[in-house]
Each structure stands twice: as C-alpha cells, then as structure tokens.
Amino acid sequence: MAGGISDDDLRKVREASDLVSIVGERVPVKQRGRDFWCCCPFHQEKTPSCKIDPHSQLWHCFGCGEGGDVFTFVMKLDGLSFPDAVRSLAQRAGIELSDSGGPRVPDSKKARLKEVCAATAEFYHLQLMRSPAPEAAAARSYLANRGFGGEVPKRWNLGFAPGSGSLVRHLSAKRIPVSDMIEANVALKGRDGRARDRFYNRVMFPICDQTGECIAFGGRVVGSGEPKYLNSQETPLFHKSQVLYGLDKAKADMTATGVAIITEGYTDVIALHEAGVRNAVATLGTALTMSHIRIISRHAKKRIVYLFDGDAAGQRAADRALEFIDESMTPEAGRTRIELCAVTLPDDQDPAEFVAAHGADALRELVAGAVPLLTYGIERRLSRHDLATAEGRTRALTDALSVLAPIKNSLLAKDYAHQIADRCRAREEDVLAMLARLRPPVRAEREEPLQIQGGAAQPDPHAGAAPSAPGSPAQIGQAESNRRRVERDFLCLCVRAPYLALAKADTLVQTRWHLPVHETLARSIADTLAACPSASSGEIVTAATAVEQRAARILTASSAREGVDDAALADYLAEELVIGDMEDAIEELRAELSGATELSADERDLLFQSVVASQKQLRALKAAHKPPVS
Incomplete structure (x- = not known):
C-alpha cells in the first residue's frame, strides 16, 4: 500500500x-x-x-x-x-481507485495523520490561551511583545507546547495510536521505548497546506535555548521543499496583485499579513526550490520578490538566494520566464519592525522598487569593494561577474557584463572574454555517463551531466571515477531491463560496491526482483526510492547505447565490476604482504603465491574482456 x-x-x-x-x-x-x-x-x-x-x-x-x-x-x-x-x-x-470513490477513506494514513495534526494544534492553542503555567504566560508575553496579541493567536491558531508528555497523554486519551503520533512527528520514541512530546516549552506555529489543513508545526523556544526555531521533520504529509508557510492565506492576494513576497520566517508572514500585506509567504528551514516557484507561480503571475532582513542573518540569506539564479530569469526563457526580484529592509530591521515604524504602504513601496535578483546580486558584490582603487575595481570585477556564471551564454549576461565593465572601468572585450571563461556552478553532484569506445570507458560528450552519489570527481582519480560510473551504468541497465538484473543477480549481491549508495540500490533491486520477478522498471525505482531518496536520479542517469545489445552490455559491465574487484583484492594482498613483518617465511610465501595467482587470473580476464560491438 x-x-x-x-x-x-x-x-x-x-x-x-x-x-x-x-x-x-x-x-x-x-x-x-x-x-x-x-x-x-x-x-x-x-x-x-x-x-x-x-x-x-x-x-x-x-x-x-x-x-x-x-x-x-x-x-x-x-x-x-x-x-x-x-x-x-x-x-x-478514468481509473477508479479503491480509496477514491467519493470522500477519502477516514482510516487512510494521510487522513489519520491530518487528524493527529489537527488535534495537536487544538491542544497547543488551548494551552496558549488558557494555561495558568508560568511558561505559557511567558509565551503569551513573547507574542504580545511581537505585536501578536489580541485576536492574532486565534486567526493563526498559534499555540504553546508545554512538553513533559502532556501532548502524548492528551492524544492517547483521544485514542490516537502512538505510532500515528510518531509518524506525524509530534512525538518521538525515547530511549526507554516510551513516546515523548517532540516540542517542549515553545510557541507553536501550525503549518498548513494550500487548503488550510494543518500538516506540520514550527516552534520558537520561549526564552533561551537551542535550536531557537524547530520545524517538524519530513512526514508523509509534510515536505519542506513543497510547502510555504501562509500560502493558504496568501494565495488570494497573490492572484489579485500578481505579486508574491518571500520572507525568512513565519513571524515575518504573520507581521505582514496583520499589517495588511497579505501576499507574503515563507519557506520552512530550506532555500527556495523550483517546486516552491511552480506553486507560487500558479497564483502570482507577475513577480516573486525576496524580502530580506537587514541584519547579518538576512544578508547571509541574500547571498544564498543568488545560488537560485539560472536561465529561467533570462528573456530566452520566453513565457516560462520567472521574474525574481529582491530587496533588503533598511536599518537592520525585520518586517515586523519595519511595518511598525513605517506602515504597510511604505513596505508596499519598497517591494514595488525591488530590483531583479541579478541586479541585486551584482550590486551586493560591487558594494563589497572600494571602486576608487585599481585593486578594489579588479576584485569587484571578478566578484560581480561570478554572479552571471549560471547564465553566461545568454544575451542578458552580456548586457550585465557591459554594465560591470563600465562600473569597474574595464575594457568591455576583456570582461566579455572573462565571462566566456566562467564555469557554471554545479547545482548537484554529477558524473558523466560512459561511452564504450575501443575497450575503454570514456565520458560521453553527447549525454551531458548526470547525478552521482557523493564524492567530487575533482577529489578522486580517473580510475575511481570510471569505477563509479561503471557501477552506476550497471545499476541503470538492471533497472532499464529487469530480466538482465535477474540474470546478473550474483553480480548485484557479490560486487564490492565503492559507493554505499550503490550498494543500497543494488540490494533494493535484488530484493524487489526476488519478491516479484516480473516487477517493471518503474516498480523497481519506486521501491528503491523508499530506501534511498536519490534513487530515481541515479537509476535513470545512464543513456542506452544505440546499436549495442543490452545483454552484451550487461556482460561487459558485470565483467568490468569483477575485474575491478579483483584489482582491489590484489592491492589489499600487496598491502598485507608489505606490512606483514610478523609473518613466518612460509606464511609470507603463501601470501606471495596468492598475489601471483590472482594476477594471472586477472590477466586472463582482461585478455578475454572485450567491449560490446554496435
């Protein structure tokens, strides 16, 4: 299920x-x-x-x-x-699912977990509003000092988590299973095996999906303590990369204005909404993602504006936002172009402080004056340096130009390069040459697919980059890089042609995988096919994703070789893995031989003979090892 x-x-x-x-x-x-x-x-x-x-x-x-x-x-x-x-x-x-004929089945996992979250939010809210405990009073005082008193807690269903097992006891009295509490991440299993509250002595901010149903929580510690802010972990309901705090309340105003404001936290969202700026949302402990952008773009058709605090933390967030620059911001993107803009609040203020001091209209004016993220990033880089000196201008040129690396081939990048050249008093042709030499940033850990040529494993110049498990190619040798690609290509082939995975089951379970993620995926493929030999490629990927979140990226990363028989390729790749394992084993024997100072002469001789025999077997394998012919 x-x-x-x-x-x-x-x-x-x-x-x-x-x-x-x-x-x-x-x-x-x-x-x-x-x-x-x-x-x-x-x-x-x-x-x-x-x-x-x-x-x-x-x-x-x-x-x-x-x-x-x-x-x-x-x-x-x-x-x-x-x-x-x-x-x-x-x-x-046109398929009617067994669980979708009318209302959702109430005992489905998703519905049960939403019931847990709703009951938890109700409990936390009651604690905030009515508990006489000093800790609850401190939580009310904190909210009042932030301007979140009066009806604000009711409108946003704010709460207080007392901890000490009070939530677990409350939910247990409602006959909610402890397993559901743990899966909804409102409770944890302690070392003694008993459930305990996840949140303790915190002001609680229920996190809702687009329909307004509670699916997770954010908590701000009352007084001192670490971490200052704590969000729910990933659950079947809650995926941080796809959820924005306040979207259920903001989407109508986003649609009406065509503009979305991205802030740094839930208190920022509440402060802006309460001031009348109701098109604001916040990410939840993660950077803005393409999933966030797609969700926001359904409502805000004109612009998405980053609103950064003026303090040091806000400026660090601004620097991280520059990593989001890509070709979606260029005119070449056409109708899919994303208008991402940015603005920093003045005087080290956060949104609540700014609207309290200047009012909502001043904030709207500030947002209206937000500049494209590219302009914002370039100006930030230039401002770090003294443009009055030759040395400062040289450093500024390099720093500002690096912002354009992700879009270096666009007309927009060249236009910005001209502007940077003017600001830094540099020759435009020199700056354009520097732009051309920039290397676009690597957004994910990647490897190049293999192309079999003349018996050697070569990078495929036509296939582009593909993801890999951790391990920077710049930090490993060519042989190790090739080995990792062979491992990945073999796994991809097993998924693309499951009948070959069955034939090569021994390779899946016996290979000494160099990357732990490859070993995990190999075990998953073998287990899936052992349970269901007729499993499809999609079913194998789905099962693997359940145990390794990178599975889909890795197991689809290898291109099929045109004209190369899959069975012949499977034989070749399996032999490559065997040869690699033998080479590793020989190196281990050599290392043992060189360091075996305490062995007797007979033991050293036996070890030496093992190395010689293994080398002979390896030479025979390599002599018979031929690449598949297309």
Missing part, C-alpha cells in the same frame, strides 16, 4: 499512463532513435537534454540531473505528493 492506494491500483495506473504521452502534454517531445527527447520542464534550456525511454517508462534530464518514472514526473511538475500524483493520473486515465 502507498498512501492508502493498493499495489493493484498502483499497477493499473502505471500501465495506463504512457510517459511519452504525459510528458508530451506539457512540453514538445521528439523521437531520436529508440528514445524521445524534450527540453526539461524543471530548468530552462535551449537544447533538449531530457530523455524519455518508452520501453522502461523512465525519464532523466542530463542537464539538471532529475529523473524517475511517470509518478515522479507528475510529482515534481505539479508539486504533488506520491499518492496525489497517483490519483491525478488515475483520474486522467
């Missing part, structure tokens, strides 16, 4: 949802060989780098590294949870 959806229903929806057709409904797709290609909808690009394999029903973008099956595609594009993506595709295909 997944989110109350049976495995049979899941299989029906998967079989009825052709990935090529579904992607084609969102972006133009073109066939190239056996696969289909399109411009990735998750980042801006001119040349298609997103591959759709109609046979395996998997997709992967070699530009941004995203990938997965049809459910993953809909989840990422529409900002949906896995169950909701399944329901959306079921509705498209």
Whole structure:
C-alpha cells in the first residue's frame, strides 16, 4: 500500500499512463532513435537534454540531473505528493481507485495523520490561551511583545507546547495510536521505548497546506535555548521543499496583485499579513526550490520578490538566494520566464519592525522598487569593494561577474557584463572574454555517463551531466571515477531491463560496491526482483526510492547505447565490476604482504603465491574482456 492506494491500483495506473504521452502534454517531445527527447520542464534550456525511454517508462534530464518514472514526473511538475500524483493520473486515465470513490477513506494514513495534526494544534492553542503555567504566560508575553496579541493567536491558531508528555497523554486519551503520533512527528520514541512530546516549552506555529489543513508545526523556544526555531521533520504529509508557510492565506492576494513576497520566517508572514500585506509567504528551514516557484507561480503571475532582513542573518540569506539564479530569469526563457526580484529592509530591521515604524504602504513601496535578483546580486558584490582603487575595481570585477556564471551564454549576461565593465572601468572585450571563461556552478553532484569506445570507458560528450552519489570527481582519480560510473551504468541497465538484473543477480549481491549508495540500490533491486520477478522498471525505482531518496536520479542517469545489445552490455559491465574487484583484492594482498613483518617465511610465501595467482587470473580476464560491438 502507498498512501492508502493498493499495489493493484498502483499497477493499473502505471500501465495506463504512457510517459511519452504525459510528458508530451506539457512540453514538445521528439523521437531520436529508440528514445524521445524534450527540453526539461524543471530548468530552462535551449537544447533538449531530457530523455524519455518508452520501453522502461523512465525519464532523466542530463542537464539538471532529475529523473524517475511517470509518478515522479507528475510529482515534481505539479508539486504533488506520491499518492496525489497517483490519483491525478488515475483520474486522467478514468481509473477508479479503491480509496477514491467519493470522500477519502477516514482510516487512510494521510487522513489519520491530518487528524493527529489537527488535534495537536487544538491542544497547543488551548494551552496558549488558557494555561495558568508560568511558561505559557511567558509565551503569551513573547507574542504580545511581537505585536501578536489580541485576536492574532486565534486567526493563526498559534499555540504553546508545554512538553513533559502532556501532548502524548492528551492524544492517547483521544485514542490516537502512538505510532500515528510518531509518524506525524509530534512525538518521538525515547530511549526507554516510551513516546515523548517532540516540542517542549515553545510557541507553536501550525503549518498548513494550500487548503488550510494543518500538516506540520514550527516552534520558537520561549526564552533561551537551542535550536531557537524547530520545524517538524519530513512526514508523509509534510515536505519542506513543497510547502510555504501562509500560502493558504496568501494565495488570494497573490492572484489579485500578481505579486508574491518571500520572507525568512513565519513571524515575518504573520507581521505582514496583520499589517495588511497579505501576499507574503515563507519557506520552512530550506532555500527556495523550483517546486516552491511552480506553486507560487500558479497564483502570482507577475513577480516573486525576496524580502530580506537587514541584519547579518538576512544578508547571509541574500547571498544564498543568488545560488537560485539560472536561465529561467533570462528573456530566452520566453513565457516560462520567472521574474525574481529582491530587496533588503533598511536599518537592520525585520518586517515586523519595519511595518511598525513605517506602515504597510511604505513596505508596499519598497517591494514595488525591488530590483531583479541579478541586479541585486551584482550590486551586493560591487558594494563589497572600494571602486576608487585599481585593486578594489579588479576584485569587484571578478566578484560581480561570478554572479552571471549560471547564465553566461545568454544575451542578458552580456548586457550585465557591459554594465560591470563600465562600473569597474574595464575594457568591455576583456570582461566579455572573462565571462566566456566562467564555469557554471554545479547545482548537484554529477558524473558523466560512459561511452564504450575501443575497450575503454570514456565520458560521453553527447549525454551531458548526470547525478552521482557523493564524492567530487575533482577529489578522486580517473580510475575511481570510471569505477563509479561503471557501477552506476550497471545499476541503470538492471533497472532499464529487469530480466538482465535477474540474470546478473550474483553480480548485484557479490560486487564490492565503492559507493554505499550503490550498494543500497543494488540490494533494493535484488530484493524487489526476488519478491516479484516480473516487477517493471518503474516498480523497481519506486521501491528503491523508499530506501534511498536519490534513487530515481541515479537509476535513470545512464543513456542506452544505440546499436549495442543490452545483454552484451550487461556482460561487459558485470565483467568490468569483477575485474575491478579483483584489482582491489590484489592491492589489499600487496598491502598485507608489505606490512606483514610478523609473518613466518612460509606464511609470507603463501601470501606471495596468492598475489601471483590472482594476477594471472586477472590477466586472463582482461585478455578475454572485450567491449560490446554496435
């Protein structure tokens, strides 16, 4: 079962949802060989780098590294949870799910967890409003001092978490299972095995989804203590990269004004809404993501404005925001262009302090004057240096120009480069040459797919970049980099052609994987096929994602070799892994031999003979090892 959806229903929806057709409904797709290609909808690009394999029903973008099956595609594009993506595709295909005939089944996991969150929010609110405890009084005093007294706690359902097991006892009295409390992340299991409250002595801010239903919590410690702010962890209901605090209250004003304001925390949102600026939301312990942008863009059609505090923390957040710059901000993005702007509050103020001192109209005026994020970033970089000196101008030029690295090939970048050259008194042709030499930032850990040429593993110049597990290629040797790519390509092939994974089951379970994530994925593939030998590629990826969140990105990252037989390629890659394992084993034997000072002469001789025999076997394997012929 997944989110109350049976495995049979899941299989029906998967079989009825052709990935090529579904992607084609969102972006133009073109066939190239056996696969289909399109411009990735998750980042801006001119040349298609997103591959759709109609046979395996998997997709992967070699530009941004995203990938997965049809459910993953809909989840990422529409900002949906896995169950909701399944329901959306079921509705498209005219399939009636066993849990969706009318109202949701009340005992479904999602409904149960929402009931836990609703009961928890009610308890916290009652504690804030009525508890005579000194700690609750301190929480009320904190809110009143922030200007959040009167009706504000009621409008935002604010609360107080006393801790000491009081919430667990309250929910248990309502006959809510402890397992549901823990899964909703309002309780934790202690070392003694008993449940305890997750939040203790904190002002509580219920976090709601777009419909206004409570799905998580944020807590601010009363008095001193660390961490100062504490959010719920990820749950089946709550995914930080897809939730914005206050969106349920802000979406109407976003639609009316066409503008969204992104702030740094929930208290900022409340302060602005209470002042009459009701198109403000906040991220929750994470940077703004493309999922956030897509969600906001459904309501705010004109601009999205970052509003940064003037203090040091706010300025650090401003610097982090520059990492979000990409080609979606350029005119070349066309209708999909995102108008991201930024502004900093003056005098080290936060939103509550600013509106209290200057009023809502002054804030609206400040937001209206927000500049594009690119301009904002460049001006911040230039302001760090003394432009009155040659040395300062040189440093400023390099610093400011680096902001343009993600969009270096756009006309907009060249326009900004001219402006930077003027400010730094540099020759435009020199600055444009510097711009051309910039290396775009790596947004995710990536490796290049392999291309088999003449028996050697070579980077594929046509496939672009693909994600890998941790380990920077700059910090490892070429041999290790090739080994990791072989591991990944073998796993990808096992997913693309599950019948080959069954034939190569020994390789899956016996290989000495160099990356722990590859070992985890190999074990998952083997376990899935052991339980269901007829499992499809999508089912294997879904099962792997349950144990490793990077599974979809990694297991779809390798391109099929045109004209190369999959079975021959599987043999080749399996042999590569065996050869690599033997080389590792020989190195270990050599190391043991060189350091074996306490061994007897006979023991050293036996170890030496083992090395010689292993080397002989390795030479024979390499002599017979030939790349597949296309």
